[in-house]
Amino acid sequence: MFRIRTLAAATAALLATFVTPAHAGKTLDAIKAKGQLACGVSTGVIGFSAADSQGQWRGLDVDVCRALAAAVLGDPNKVRWVPLNSQQRFTAIQSGEVDILSRNTTWSLTRDAGLGLHFTAVTYYDGQGFLVAKKSKVTSAKQLKNAEICVQSGTTTERNLADWFRAQGIKVKPVVFEKFEPSIKAFFSGRCQAYTTDASALAFIRTKEAPNPDDYLVLPEIISKEPLGPAVRRGDDEWFAVVKWVVQALVEAEELGITQAKVDALKASPDPAIQRFLGVGEDLGKSLGLDREWAARAVKAGGNYGELFERNVGAGSPLKLPRGLNAQWNKGGLMYGLPLR
Amino acid sequence: MHAKQLSRIAVQALIVLAVAGLLALLATTTASHLAQRGIRSGFDFLLEPAGFTLGESAIPLDAGDSTLLAFAAGLANTLRLALPGAALALGLGVLVGFGRLAEHPLVRGLARAFVNAFRNIPLLLQLLAWYFILTDLLPASDAALRLAPGVFLSKSGLALPWWGEAGFEIPEPAGFGIDGGARLTPEYLAMLIGLVIYTAAYIAEILRAAVEALPPGQRLAALAMGMTPRQTFRLVLLPQAWRAALPPVTSQLLNLFKNASLAVAIGYPDLVSVAGTSLNQTGRAIECLSIVIAVYLLLSLAGAAVSHRLERHVLRGGVA
Numbered sequence: 001m002f003r004i005r006t007l008a009a010a011t012a013a014l015l016a017t018f019v020t021p022a023h024a025g026k027t028l029d030a031i032k033a034k035g036q037l038a039c040g041v042s043t044g045v046i047g048f049s050a051a052d053s054q055g056q057w058r059g060l061d062v063d064v065c066r067a068l069a070a071a072v073l074g075d076p077n078k079v080r081w082v083p084l085n086s087q088q089r090f091t092a093i094q095s096g097e098v099d100i101l102s103r104n105t106t107w108s109l110t111r112d113a114g115l116g117l118h119f120t121a122v123t124y125y126d127g128q129g130f131l132v133a134k135k136s137k138v139t140s141a142k143q144l145k146n147a148e149i150c151v152q153s154g155t156t157t158e159r160n161l162a163d164w165f166r167a168q169g170i171k172v173k174p175v176v177f178e179k180f181e182p183s184i185k186a187f188f189s190g191r192c193q194a195y196t197t198d199a200s201a202l203a204f205i206r207t208k209e210a211p212n213p214d215d216y217l218v219l220p221e222i223i224s225k226e227p228l229g230p231a232v233r234r235g236d237d238e239w240f241a242v243v244k245w246v247v248q249a250l251v252e253a254e255e256l257g258i259t260q261a262k263v264d265a266l267k268a269s270p271d272p273a274i275q276r277f278l279g280v281g282e283d284l285g286k287s288l289g290l291d292r293e294w295a296a297r298a299v300k301a302g303g304n305y306g307e308l309f310e311r312n313v314g315a316g317s318p319l320k321l322p323r324g325l326n327a328q329w330n331k332g333g334l335m336y337g338l339p340l341r
Numbered sequence: 342m343h344a345k346q347l348s349r350i351a352v353q354a355l356i357v358l359a360v361a362g363l364l365a366l367l368a369t370t371t372a373s374h375l376a377q378r379g380i381r382s383g384f385d386f387l388l389e390p391a392g393f394t395l396g397e398s399a400i401p402l403d404a405g406d407s408t409l410l411a412f413a414a415g416l417a418n419t420l421r422l423a424l425p426g427a428a429l430a431l432g433l434g435v436l437v438g439f440g441r442l443a444e445h446p447l448v449r450g451l452a453r454a455f456v457n458a459f460r461n462i463p464l465l466l467q468l469l470a471w472y473f474i475l476t477d478l479l480p481a482s483d484a485a486l487r488l489a490p491g492v493f494l495s496k497s498g499l500a501l502p503w504w505g506e507a508g509f510e511i512p513e514p515a516g517f518g519i520d521g522g523a524r525l526t527p528e529y530l531a532m533l534i535g536l537v538i539y540t541a542a543y544i545a546e547i548l549r550a551a552v553e554a555l556p557p558g559q560r561l562a563a564l565a566m567g568m569t570p571r572q573t574f575r576l577v578l579l580p581q582a583w584r585a586a587l588p589p590v591t592s593q594l595l596n597l598f599k600n601a602s603l604a605v606a607i608g609y610p611d612l613v614s615v616a617g618t619s620l621n622q623t624g625r626a627i628e629c630l631s632i633v634i635a636v637y638l639l640l641s642l643a644g645a646a647v648s649h650r651l652e653r654h655v656l657r658g659g660v661a
Binding site for chain 1: 375377378379380381392393394395396397404405469472473476477481482496497515516517518520526527528605606607608610614617618620621622623624626
């Protein structure tokens with residue numbers, strides 16, 4: 001039950017704030033000492049973080065944690081997965097229960113400035129959309145006047161919904177569910193005229209959960225900006241820098257053509273940018289508190305950003321999402337790896 | 342004796358002070374640690390715009406209204422569910438309780454099956470089952486079932502003629518469903534049915550136990566005096582059984598009120614649902630949860646106080 005778990009998490013946070021002093025600059029040392037990274041993930045969002053039938057965690061957010069563990073601890077499997085629902089997630093990162101929150105969480109001002117955490121980088125540019133039944137003859141969200149819209153609680157989704165329809169001068173009625181399954185079941189039983197969530201999830205819901213995908217349509221309107229990315233606790237700049245640069249390294253690796261398969265062979269590359277990246281030339285790890293091969297290991301864990309994308313949410317996954325905004329900057333997208341030098 | 346009393350009062354006062362001191366220490370330490378970690382805290386967010394709306398609300402709510410009003414609307418939705426629910430559960434519980442004591446074996450068997458079925462399945466499962474039965478069985482909202490002039494039943498609920506923005510309105514099919522009048526949504530109906538049946542099963546058992554606990558001579562004496570079984574039950578057994586049954590029955594009604602907090606599972610926007618959404622928008626976990634805790638505590642205590650007065654009234658010889 002979420003109430004009990006939320007209450008437990010809040011109580012834990014309360015106790016944690018009560019008995020332990022605030023950490024500062026110690027996260028990296030603590031992780032190295034424990035030999036384990038505590039990674040906060042979702043309770044199950046296919047493509048981003050979900051346990052498969054063997055209990056293995058898979059997804060884009062999961063692979064970010066694996067790359068981080070590889071860079072910091074030398075082993076992508078030294079991760080403790082902590083599944084968090086959307087109410088628990090901020091308390092868990094605030095209280096130090098997890099070292100990183102890698103859980104399809106939208107980066108917004110109030111969260112970045114007011115919740116005691118720092119977002120590090122964007123790993124997926126998402127946006128909120130609508131799914132409708134084709135037989136309703138709705139082809140635009142603007143036709144949803146007086147419609148009832150099924151939505152799962154505990155995200156930025158409910159607010160975007162209210163904001164967008166308010167701006168359009170249209171009234172809609174949200175039907176808010178705590179859990180994912182009842183929310184989509186209610187929609188597919190015809191309780192609501194539309195279902196709303198991030199576009200990445202809509203594609204999955206239509207192809208995997210609909211009784212017949214061809215009876216349903218994702219509307220063209222994207223009503224919000226949802227930059228998703230990992231966040232860390234405030235007050236530890238060193239750890240913040242490590243997470244930020246591991247994500248940048250994954251994006252930069254794609255641009256440099258460093259893939260999981262080629263990472264070892266490329267150590268012989270004459271390209272100074274690749275040499276620096278792989279730690280053959282300069283030692284970039286030192287200023288992060290890591291060794292020189294950190295970035296090479298991060299890529300070797302699961303591949304560069306492009307490979308992570310394709311495997312988890314792109315062509316090689318059930319979601320089959322196009323790269324769109326998440327393509328490299330020189331290919332029409334927004335992914336622009338900061339220079340590793 | 343006097344000194345003993347004094348020392349007892351002193352000990353109690355000390356305990357109260359110690360508990361209050363601990364709570365104050367906890368509150369101030371938490372607040373200072375939250376501030377140290379750059380986490381905004383406090384109840385100021387209650388006056389800021391909520392930014393979300395509710396699908397159904399006893400209090401009209403706009404996204405621009407304050408979070409405080411959203412909490413009030415959530416509470417109103419909880420009460421809108423719990424108050425009629427308590428009355429119906431009491432009525433149904435008494436009926437099934439009679440059934441449990443009936444002479445007729447079929448009635449007795451049915452009542453027994455009712456109690457056993459609904460008391461032994463977790464409430465959350467019952468609520469989900471009722472909800473999906475309702476949403477699966479009912480016709481789509483553009484093909485609503487017309488039960489009577491102006492009364493429609495569909496997946497978007499039961500539409501009834503009622504006073505709306507434009508005076509007395511009679512629901513009419515329009516656009517995505519039915520427009521005008523009042524609406525009892527499937528979420529509300531499923532919650533109401535689930536809570537009433539679950540609580541009624543407990544109340545029936547309490548009543549049966551209270552009647553069966555009476556000395557058998559009471560019933561035999563009434564029958565010997567020529568009263569019919571019905572008169573015996575109504576005039577002799579029930580008034581006495583009530584005294585024993587009242588405290589556990591009121592506690593079941595308070596349970597119904599607390600169980601109403603499961604509403605968010607099937608999409609009914611109650612107080613807990615509003616608190617969950619606010620928590621996510623603002624990140625004020627401790628604040629939002631303490632509001633919910635305080636409201637439930639206060640209302641339950643108020644309910645307990647009413648029941649206590651009622652008990653004293655009954656014990657003085659009145660009939661509830």
